[in-house]
Amino acid sequence: AQSVTQLGSHVSVSEGALVLLRCNYSSSVPPYLFWYVQYPNQGLQLLLKYTTGATLVKGINGFEAEFKKSETSFHLTKPSAHMSDAAEYFCAVTGLAGGTSYGKLTFGQGTILTVHP
Amino acid sequence: SAVISQKPSRDICQRGTSLTIQCQVDSQVTMMFWYRQQPGQSLTLIATANQGSEATYESGFVIDKFPISRPNLTFSTLTVSNMSPEDSSIYLCSGTSVNTEAFFGQGTRLTVV
Numbered sequence: 001a002q003s004v005t006q007l008g009s010h011v012s013v014s015e016g017a018l019v020l021l022r023c024n025y026s027s028s029v030p031p032y033l034f035w036y037v038q039y040p041n042q043g044l045q046l047l048l049k050y051t052t053g054a055t056l057v058k059g060i061n062g063f064e065a066e067f068k069k070s071e072t073s074f075h076l077t078k079p080s081a082h083m084s085d086a087a088e089y090f091c092a093v094t095g096l097a098g099g100t101s102y103g104k105l106t107f108g109q110g111t112i113l114t115v116h117p
Numbered sequence: 118s119a120v121i122s123q124k125p126s127r128d129i130c131q132r133g134t135s136l137t138i139q140c141q142v143d144s145q146v147t148m149m150f151w152y153r154q155q156p157g158q159s160l161t162l163i164a165t166a167n168q169g170s171e172a173t174y175e176s177g178f179v180i181d182k183f184p185i186s187r188p189n190l191t192f193s194t195l196t197v198s199n200m201s202p203e204d205s206s207i208y209l210c211s212g213t214s215v216n217t218e219a220f221f222g223q224g225t226r227l228t229v230v
Binding site (some may be wrong): 036 | 123148150158162213223
């Protein structure tokens with residue numbers, strides 16, 4: 001079984017400031033980890049994913065995340081926030097390695113990011 | 118990447134009625150899934166839509182309430198039956214193929230009055 005905990009349901013930053021969204025996971029098998037973003041009244045868009053290999057993964061829109069097995073974490077960061085980053089962000093995990101299992105995801109509670117001018 | 122067209126995008130329904138949501142993918146996908154996102158909450162997997170056979174439901178979801186069809190590799194429907202206000206949610210479908218991450222439809226925002 002898997003679970004995901006996102007620390008902080010709301011995060012507020014100033015434009016240009018560092019964005020840090022926290023995600024911790026639990027999985028009985030090697031995890032595949034994802035960050036999705038949801039803009040108002042839209043579906044989910046994949047930001048980035050970790051499967052195997054390099055633990056620091058880069059995604060779209062300047063976001064990146066680092067897989068830390070010892071800390072069971074997969075925090076999302078962006079050096080400089082932009083107004084257009086305001087959205088809800090979801091961390092997700094699948095515990096089945098590869099194949100067709102990517103779609104069966106367990107999601108965290110979501111973090112709403114607000115960016116102030 | 119593939120695109121899912123989901124409709125309707127939103128609806129307001131009377132309690133006791135049923136609503137069928139459709140998802141059409143612009144290419145064949147191996148697996149399709151249906152999720153529910155209740156107000157202020159995260160996404161919860163309802164079921165895996167299996168092509169040509171009965172869907173596989175997660176704990177807490179039953180076929181009588183959420184019948185699902187998947188007649189081919191590009192199309193699936195979810196019906197929300199005998200609706201009550203507690204069914205007011207966003208419903209999303211997703212698709213995936215071998216070694217590709219999940220992509221999602223735009224969602225259906227359902228309000229039951």
